[in-house]
Amino acid sequence: MSALESIQVFQCLNSSPHARLEQSALLGDGLIAAQWNNHHDIREYHSPTHHTLSCYIADGTGTFRRDQPDQKGAPGKLCVLPAGHESAWVINGEIRLAHLYVSPEQFAQGCVTLLDREPRELQLRENTFLDDARQTERFRHLINLNWHEPGERLLTSSLAHEMLSHALLSQVGLRDGLRLKGGLAPHARRRLVAFIEANLSEALSLGQLAGLCALSEYHFARMFRESFGLPPHRYVLARRLERARQLLRETLQPLGDIALECGFASASHFTNRFRQHMGATPGDYRGVFTATPPAG
Known part of the structure; x- marks a missing residue:
């Protein structure tokens, strides 16, 4: 579909x-x-x-x-x-x-x-x-x-x-009359958000994130989705792409450096993921916001 x-x-x-x-x-x-x-x-x-x-x-x-x-x-x-x-x-x-x-x-x-x-x-x-x-x-x-x-x-x-x-x-x-069950506690959710934002350049694992909440990987993944509305890997990817868009708009860093800073293994992997989600390459995106986009 x-x-x-x-x-x-x-x-x-x-x-x-x-x-x-x-x-x-x-x-x-x-x-x-x-x-x-x-x-x-x-x-x-x-x-x-x-x-x-x-x-x-x-x-x-x-x-x-x-x-x-x-x-x-x-x-x-x-x-x-x-x-x-x-x-x-x-x-x-x-x-x-x-x-x-x-x-x-x-x-x-x-x-x-x-x-x-x-x-x-x-x-x-x-x-x-x-x-x-x-x-x-x-x-x-x-x-x-x-x-x-x-x-x-x-x-x-x-x-x-x-x-x-x-x-x-x-x-x-x-929502009126809502009683929440099964998700992460607010303090755990905030700890996760802060940790992910501070470590977008790192190779984060499900076990590492689950350990922050003292949960098994299975229960953490289920509770994360309850609280965040999407699974951990998709949330982390979305935050990496958002950070990349910010850097493309606001800095002249080479694309390879941005890829590494946002947790992508290479510029080509970054470009492929970016194109899948944005319908254009990182260079095209940067070109919208800078008159003379740098090479890289």
Whole structure:
């Protein structure tokens, strides 16, 4: 199954005879962007596994949720559709909109690294026709980029991360009545995060991380996933790639040095992993942020 085939909101719109996909792009890190227009349609979303951030780019004044018929859309309005939500939409007239689809894994990583909370404690608050000028401006910037030109595709990825971070900081709340069982204690989680961040250049092992929590590898791996929303190796890789992106943006270090500092065995291994997750090479990514990227 391709990444887009797993996005239920995308597939629901794509199956409509009235909706037309203008462009879409896999931005890496579990983030996917799409731009649509639609007219005279009815669409229903049933418990998608991903989160959707939506912005009305043009028209939409005849669009409403079936359970909220007195509230209508408009250009610049935002909608936040969490994973697991249910909604039915009536589109009268025309609408042009942009979507950012967020994987549960990327949401989980943001909860841990940005909010220092367990992902299962938190949820995106469902919101319809929200006003948020900064987030709307990010969406408008996004759709004005060429998603299929490598340099600009990297800018779309950076914008998407900004949009997700903004949503996490402004649209996330605690789950009601939740009683957590089976995860790591908060002090153990913080100790792990600090240790991983301080040792990204090292060859970390599951046993080494489990030892910090005085747990067997088996129980540690299960409890880590409960607390972090993804397995240890994927969390560590995500943090290494984030550190690499920071160094590429902010320093002129050769790629080989960055690879070693971020825990990759060689520049070629680093380049392959980076391309898999970002859709471009480290050199291309650096070129977006520096006028004359160094060799290396």
